[in-house]
Amino acid sequence: MPIYEYICEACGQEFEKMMRFSEADLSPLCPTCGSEETHKQISRVSAGFGFSGGGDDSMSSCGGGGRFT
Numbered sequence: 001m002p003i004y005e006y007i008c009e010a011c012g013q014e015f016e017k018m019m020r021f022s023e024a025d026l027s028p029l030c031p032t033c034g035s036e037e038t039h040k041q042i043s044r045v046s047a048g049f050g051f052s053g054g055g056d057d058s059m060s061s062c063g064g065g066g067r068f069t
Ligand SMILES: [Zn+2]
Pocket: 008, 009, 010, 011, 012, 013, 030, 031, 032, 033, 034, 035
């Protein structure tokens, strides 16, 4: 089951909730204040992706050249 992030409009509480796809359009109650004024947040993608692959390539090729000399 996917985990969605919600934010409570009433108290500002952010929370995560596992929802079935069939429930994904429903607004869960805020666990802090019990309000129904919760909005699903666009899930944040962790910034752990390696976009520095090009840099690693240039470094390794540089090292390889050194070995051949
Ligand atoms: Zn709340």
